[in-house]
Amino acid sequence: GENxxxxxxxxxxxxxxxxxxxxxxxxxxxxxxxxxxxxxxxRPQLIIDIRSNVGEKKDQRIAVTLNKTAKHxxxxxxxxxxxxxxxxxxxxxxGGNEKLTFGTGTRLTIIP
Amino acid sequence: GAVVSQHPSRVICKSGTSVKIECRSLDFQATTMFWYRxxxxxxxxxxxxxxxxxxxxxxxxxxxxxxxxxxxxxxLSTLTVTSAHPEDSSFYICSASGQxxxxxxxxxxxxxxxxx
Numbered sequence: 001g002e003n004x005x006x007x008x009x010x011x012x013x014x015x016x017x018x019x020x021x022x023x024x025x026x027x028x029x030x031x032x033x034x035x036x037x038x039x040x041x042x043r044p045q046l047i048i049d050i051r052s053n054v055g056e057k058k059d060q061r062i063a064v065t066l067n068k069t070a071k072h073x074x075x076x077x078x079x080x081x082x083x084x085x086x087x088x089x090x091x092x093x094x095g096g097n098e099k100l101t102f103g104t105g106t107r108l109t110i111i112p
Numbered sequence: 113g114a115v116v117s118q119h120p121s122r123v124i125c126k127s128g129t130s131v132k133i134e135c136r137s138l139d140f141q142a143t144t145m146f147w148y149r150x151x152x153x154x155x156x157x158x159x160x161x162x163x164x165x166x167x168x169x170x171x172x173x174x175x176x177x178x179x180x181x182x183x184x185x186x187x188l189s190t191l192t193v194t195s196a197h198p199e200d201s202s203f204y205i206c207s208a209s210g211q212x213x214x215x216x217x218x219x220x221x222x223x224x225x226x227x228x
Contacts, residue, residue, distance in 0.1 A: 034216070043205060043219040044156065089155060097144035097163075097209045100217060102155045 002027040004092050006103030014111050019080055021106045023090035024072045030092040033066060033073045034100070037086045044089060048075070051095070077108075085110045114140045116208050118220030125196055126228055133191045133223045135206030142208035145189040146217065147181060150203040162189055186210070196227045 003026040013019045025033075031052035036044035050057045050064045050073065057064050061080075066073040077084055090103040115138040125131050135145060144163050148156040160176075162168040162183035170176045180192040189208075193200055203224055207217040 041203075041222070041224070043221050045219075046216065049216070099146060099158055099161050100207075101158070104155050 002030060002092055002101040004090060004101050004103040006090050006106060008106060009104065010107045010109070012109045012111055013080055015080055015082060017080055019075075019077045019084070019108055019110075021075045021088055021090070021108070022072060023074070023092075023103050024070075025092040025101075026071065027092065027094070027101075028071070029094050032093045032095040032098075033064070034091050034093075035062075035064060035075045036089045036091065038089060038105075039086050047088075080110045082110050082112055084108060114138075114208070114210075114218045116142075116206065116218045116220040118206055118223055120223060121221060122224045122226075124226045124228065127197050128195055131193045131196055131225060133193075133204055133206075133225075135189045135191070135208065135220050137187050137208045137210065137218070140208075140210050140218075141186040142189070142210045143186065144209050145183055146207045146209075147179075147189075147191050148205045148207070150205060150222075156205060159191075193225065196225070198227045201225055201227045 006023045034049035037047050038044045048062050048064050050066050061078045063076040088106045091100040093100045117136045119134045147159045150156050159174045160168040160170045162181050164183050164186050168181040183189040205222040206220040209217045
């Protein structure tokens with residue numbers, strides 16, 4: 001089955017700086033890679049996703065890159081703000097109605 | 113985006129009792145629903161996948177007789193934790209996907225289960 005690894009487990013950055021979180025996956029058939037932000041006691045919130053037919057996607061301060069050959073994808077947050085503090089999860093799936101396999105999560109803390 | 117509700121949001125029960133959690137897709141037909149469990153400071157772990165009208169597919173290590181899943185309609189799936197014990201205390205989250213929703217899964221708000 002799919003195995004998704006995520007690094008780092010914790011990350012602290014100064015407000016205004018950039019944050020990068022990296023994930024690797026094992027299943028070459030995976031073709032859908034979402035990123036979620038989860039605040040304490042709340043549901044995961046989709047912040048950006050990417051499909052395997054593109055290498056990069058950007059939405060304002062958030063971007064995701066995908067390297068299918070190396071089986072890794074990354075989340076980039078620029079100009080970080082205190083409200084970006086949360087736990088972030090990457091995930092991978094074969095798409096359609098297939099199950100998601102989650103990474104272990106990254107606790108991001110933005111230092112004012 | 114599509115809306116998924118979950119009920120109850122919080123439940124406290126005595127050891128040995130059974131607890132039912134409902135997951136509803138409010139504005140789309142959920143052909144597939146997923147049930148996750150999340151322990152404190154850990155990731156979401158998939159428990160089972162259910163397709164409407166079919167038996168659920170359980171992940172390795174999840175007891176199907178303990179965690180009963182029913183997906184009888186395109187808008188409702190239920191998870192029943194039978195004979196709950198303190199180690200079953202966790203955050204249970206459902207998600208749903210359906211035709212026309214693309215690859216995205218829509219998550220419910222979660223249910224915090226505490227077994228005394």
